[in-house]
Amino acid sequence: MSAAAQPVASDALWESGWSVAGGQITGSAIRELLKLTEQPEFISFAGGLPAPECFPAEEIGLASERVLAAGAARALQYGPTEGYPPLREFLAGLLAARGLALDASQVLVTSGSQQGLDLLGKLLIDIGSTVLVEEPTYVGALQAFRPYQPRFAGVPLDEHGLLPAALETVLAELAAIGRRPAFLSTVATFQNPTGVTLSATRREAVLDIAVRHGLRIVEDDPYGELRYSGEALPPLAALDIARHGEPRHVVYLSTFSKLLAPGLRVGWAAGPAALLQRMALAKQGLDLHTGSLAQAIAFESCRDGLLERQIPRIRRIYGERRDAMLQALELSMPPGVRWTRPEGGMFLWLTLPEGSDASALLARAVEQKVAFVPGPAFFANGGGTNTLRLNFSYAPPARIVEGVERLAQVIGQR
Amino acid sequence: MSAAAQPVASDALWESGWSVAGGQITGSAIRELLKLTEQPEFISFAGGLPAPECFPAEEIGLASERVLAAGAARALQYGPTEGYPPLREFLAGLLAARGLALDASQVLVTSGSQQGLDLLGKLLIDIGSTVLVEEPTYVGALQAFRPYQPRFAGVPLDEHGLLPAALETVLAELAAIGRRPAFLSTVATFQNPTGVTLSATRREAVLDIAVRHGLRIVEDDPYGELRYSGEALPPLAALDIARHGEPRHVVYLSTFSKLLAPGLRVGWAAGPAALLQRMALAKQGLDLHTGSLAQAIAFESCRDGLLERQIPRIRRIYGERRDAMLQALELSMPPGVRWTRPEGGMFLWLTLPEGSDASALLARAVEQKVAFVPGPAFFANGGGTNTLRLNFSYAPPARIVEGVERLAQVIGQR
Numbered sequence: 001m002s003a004a005a006q007p008v009a010s011d012a013l014w015e016s017g018w019s020v021a022g023g024q025i026t027g028s029a030i031r032e033l034l035k036l037t038e039q040p041e042f043i044s045f046a047g048g049l050p051a052p053e054c055f056p057a058e059e060i061g062l063a064s065e066r067v068l069a070a071g072a073a074r075a076l077q078y079g080p081t082e083g084y085p086p087l088r089e090f091l092a093g094l095l096a097a098r099g100l101a102l103d104a105s106q107v108l109v110t111s112g113s114q115q116g117l118d119l120l121g122k123l124l125i126d127i128g129s130t131v132l133v134e135e136p137t138y139v140g141a142l143q144a145f146r147p148y149q150p151r152f153a154g155v156p157l158d159e160h161g162l163l164p165a166a167l168e169t170v171l172a173e174l175a176a177i178g179r180r181p182a183f184l185s186t187v188a189t190f191q192n193p194t195g196v197t198l199s200a201t202r203r204e205a206v207l208d209i210a211v212r213h214g215l216r217i218v219e220d221d222p223y224g225e226l227r228y229s230g231e232a233l234p235p236l237a238a239l240d241i242a243r244h245g246e247p248r249h250v251v252y253l254s255t256f257s258k259l260l261a262p263g264l265r266v267g268w269a270a271g272p273a274a275l276l277q278r279m280a281l282a283k284q285g286l287d288l289h290t291g292s293l294a295q296a297i298a299f300e301s302c303r304d305g306l307l308e309r310q311i312p313r314i315r316r317i318y319g320e321r322r323d324a325m326l327q328a329l330e331l332s333m334p335p336g337v338r339w340t341r342p343e344g345g346m347f348l349w350l351t352l353p354e355g356s357d358a359s360a361l362l363a364r365a366v367e368q369k370v371a372f373v374p375g376p377a378f379f380a381n382g383g384g385t386n387t388l389r390l391n392f393s394y395a396p397p398a399r400i401v402e403g404v405e406r407l408a409q410v411i412g413q414r
Numbered sequence: 415m416s417a418a419a420q421p422v423a424s425d426a427l428w429e430s431g432w433s434v435a436g437g438q439i440t441g442s443a444i445r446e447l448l449k450l451t452e453q454p455e456f457i458s459f460a461g462g463l464p465a466p467e468c469f470p471a472e473e474i475g476l477a478s479e480r481v482l483a484a485g486a487a488r489a490l491q492y493g494p495t496e497g498y499p500p501l502r503e504f505l506a507g508l509l510a511a512r513g514l515a516l517d518a519s520q521v522l523v524t525s526g527s528q529q530g531l532d533l534l535g536k537l538l539i540d541i542g543s544t545v546l547v548e549e550p551t552y553v554g555a556l557q558a559f560r561p562y563q564p565r566f567a568g569v570p571l572d573e574h575g576l577l578p579a580a581l582e583t584v585l586a587e588l589a590a591i592g593r594r595p596a597f598l599s600t601v602a603t604f605q606n607p608t609g610v611t612l613s614a615t616r617r618e619a620v621l622d623i624a625v626r627h628g629l630r631i632v633e634d635d636p637y638g639e640l641r642y643s644g645e646a647l648p649p650l651a652a653l654d655i656a657r658h659g660e661p662r663h664v665v666y667l668s669t670f671s672k673l674l675a676p677g678l679r680v681g682w683a684a685g686p687a688a689l690l691q692r693m694a695l696a697k698q699g700l701d702l703h704t705g706s707l708a709q710a711i712a713f714e715s716c717r718d719g720l721l722e723r724q725i726p727r728i729r730r731i732y733g734e735r736r737d738a739m740l741q742a743l744e745l746s747m748p749p750g751v752r753w754t755r756p757e758g759g760m761f762l763w764l765t766l767p768e769g770s771d772a773s774a775l776l777a778r779a780v781e782q783k784v785a786f787v788p789g790p791a792f793f794a795n796g797g798g799t800n801t802l803r804l805n806f807s808y809a810p811p812a813r814i815v816e817g818v819e820r821l822a823q824v825i826g827q828r
Contacts, residue, residue, distance in 0.1 A: 013628060013630050013662060013663060013686070014630070014665075014685070014686040014688045014689035015688045017538070017596075017630075018537055018538065018692070019536065019537060019538055019539050019540045019543070019562070019596075020540055021536060021537075021540075022536060022537030022538060022692060022696065025537070025692060025695045025696050025699075026695065035494075047492075048492075049491060049492055050491070052486075052487035052490070052491055055486060055487065055490040055491075057482055057486035057487075057490060060482060060486075060490065060707075061478075061479065061482035061483065061486070064475070064478045064479075064482065065475065065478075065479065068471055068474060068475035068478065069475065072466075072469060072471035072474070072475070073466035073469065073471075074677075075677055076466070076469040076471060076474065076674075076675035076676070076677040076678070077463060077464070077466055077469075077675070077676060077677055078461075078462075078463055078671075078676045078677070079677065080449075111525055111679075111700075111701040111705075112701050112702055114699070114700065114701050114702050115700060115701045117699075118699060118700050118701070122433065122435060122436060122561055123432055123433060123435075123436030123439070124431070124432065124433055124436060125433050126433045126434055126435075127541075129433070140698075140699070140702070143698055143699035144699045144700070146699070147536055147696065147699060148433070182431075182433075214427060216427050216428070216431075248427060249427060251428075257492075260490075261490035261491070261707075262490070262491060262492045262702075262706075263488075263489050263490040263491055263492070263493065263705060263706030263707045263710075264490070264705060264707055265525075265701060265702075265703075265704070265705040265706075265708075271428070272427075272428040274428045274429045275428035278432070278436060278439060281439045281440065282436065282439050282561065284554075284557055285439075285528070285531075285532060285554070285557035285558045285560070285561065286525075286528070286529060286532050286558070286700070287525040287526050287528050287529045287532070287679060287701075288526055288528050288554070288676075288679075289679070290679070291525075291677060291678060291679040291705050291708050292676075292677030292679075293474075293675075293677045293678055293708060293711075294679075294705050294707060294708060296677075297707075
């Protein structure tokens with residue numbers, strides 16, 4: 001009673017007293033950079049923005065008109081947590097075309113694939129659980145998982161994706177101390193941040209390992225359709241279903257953000273029914289459901305084949321930009337700088353000479369009005385000091401060339 | 415190494431191995447009922463759905479056209495996590511009209527106010543933290559907080575809202591064992607599920623207690639504008655700001671779901687800047703940001719005064735429905751049944767005679783094609799067996815009368 005009777009200073013009630021997770025949540029380099037580089041004179045390779053000239057604004061406008069003229073009572077109302085039923089049906093068809101034989105009940109609409117990561121973190125991670133991540137990995141996955149307080153174990157990758165032998169070693173080490181990881185998180189195709197793609201052989205090897213170790217895999221596939229060269233590869237989830245006749249090891253996340261528009265915030269999760277049901281229950285506590293209007297617009301936009309027109313267009317535009325960036329790097333980068341040569345996606349990965357510091361470089365690059373994301377943001381446990389990520393989807397080719405030249409100059413001045 | 419070499423049965427990988435939180439996530443009565451009562455012959459008092467005839471579909475359609483004609487590049491792109499800047503400005507003005515003198519930097523756009531609850535749970539609750547909730551409380555708040563594994567301490571309420579003396583007692587008991595709660599969660603105005611409103615005197619008393627105990631308060635206010643009788647009361651958050659010249663104790667959540675349309679999934683949090691900044695950082699990991707298109711449409715719909723036209727219209731329609739329900743209850747309920755008489759909102763609360771079981775009653779009500787939510791769903795720690803929630807915003811008056819008669823018959827048949 002006496003403690004309660006003491007007056008409590010109330011002007012700092014929201015500056016401490018965070019949960020352990022809340023106390024650890026801090027800003028990201030990407031976040032600050034996105035703000036900084038909104039100024040038009042900047043050439044930003046930092047963001048992960050699709051090119052707005054690829055947005056099918058007219059089609060989305062017409063779809064929105066149709067939805068609001070004919071189905072407003074439904075599109076403006078609360079909807080089922082699992083998603084707008086016609087959209088789930090459509091997504092089942094889209095997944096079938098990607099090699100995932102699933103029905104609509106195995107699809108959950110999410111608020112971008114980012115929400116799929118948060119949901120899986122919530123359902124699968126306890127404090128101290130081990131989560132396997134690529135090294136480097138998508139920074140948004142780290143942000144989604146960190147509040148659940150896992151330990152991250154990194155699996156290194158090279159130009160053919162994550163190294164199966166390294167994965168096996170990490171799993172064996174964990175098994176030796178009686179542990180099993182919560183899951184492996186991977187962007188197998190046109191990885192963020194490196195742009196590399198897991199080879200066909202390694203896909204099978206990773207699934208062999210998954211079977212041997214009872215490993216759960218979270219495959220985030222926002223970029224898979226954005227291939228500019230080389231041969232298409234089935235998602236890990238498709239190979240998993242092909243092996244077992246049903247999804248066993250892999251839950252698959254994807255999104256309309258790179259195919260239609262990120263502003264819709266419509267993504268999806270697909271996989272084992274038991275998992276999907278529990279994800280839907282958890283999602284109810286998060287936001288009840290993803291926007292009905294956005295889902296109805298996405299469905300109405302796509303039902304007449306918009307994606308079949310969009311995808312070749314995006315491939316052409318981004319493919320030119322990738323080529324422009326690769327060529328500019330070739331022409332202007334000083335010796336000792338290496339980079340990946342992605343067959344698709346939105347990013348490539350630059351490695352500076354040993355001993356370089358990309359974060360220090362950024363400060364000087366910003367003075368020259370060019371921006372990128374320094375590599376350390378993508379490493380769960382430190383590292384990557386001499387690496388950085390470049391986006392090639394946003395700026396037009398001429399700006400890409402100009403930006404790479406600025407960047408090369410800054411690097412050369414070391 | 416030997417453990418790793420053992421084959422692991424992989425056909426049940428997603429049926430166990432949940433996190434502690436994930437293992438506890440289960441369905442809710444509301445959820446199952448909403449599915450059941452989608453059939454048209456049902457008269458459902460179960461959901462919390464706004465009446466679709468109140469949706470400003472035409473205005474939203476025109477707003478959508480304007481947004482996509484003039485601002486598609488922005489409305490379809492990724493946006494700032496804090497929200498679409500013109501909408502944040504608009505919301506600051508709306509909050510000022512509700513008595514909350516805040517600027518746009520103290521507003522965070524969320525994916526419905528439900529996401530505000532999840533974010534606050536993430537930032538403020540550790541395993542075993544005490545969260546104070548009204549008894550009964552909004553079931554969505556319980557769903558949002560439960561995955562963070564708090565203990566709930568209930569604060570009872572009567573027809574004038576939560577009991578300040580009971581709040582003081584709970585806080586004193588906690589203080590005596592050296593604990594302070596993470597926060598108090600309250601719907602002070604037209605509470606869900608009971609429809610009761612915290613009186614003016616009690617609002618001041620609750621804030622006095624907050625000052626004395628250094629108590630943080632989460633005020634969820636989705637219904638405040640929906641008043642059909644009685645005098646308007648300022649939100650707790652407004653009184654907090656009036657006392658201290660800035661938000662000290664109260665973070666305020668609200669939404670467009672009941673004023674425009676829930677299908678937009680646009681809500682907001684407002685309060686202390688330090689908290690709002692951290693909520694924005696946490697939100698990045700959840701869904702990057704709330705849909706840009708939905709935010710732009712909400713802003714474009716409202717900028718010319720739509721809410722000023724909407725609110726009186728909704729008040730008139732829902733006010734008639736509340737009156738129809740109260741009158742029908744008066745006319746048809748058997749003796750011994752009591753109910754609240756809300757001055758606004760969407761729900762009222764029925765108490766059956768001692769010893770009755772509302773869940774058992776529901777099974778029989780469903781046979782008569784009438785539905786409600788049994789009270790126990792709204793109690794964090796059990797109780798409420800003989801209580802139930804009725805929604806009066808969705809069904810037209812004649813259907814309400816018919817539904818109450820069906821319900822009265824079922825209750826009378828006990």
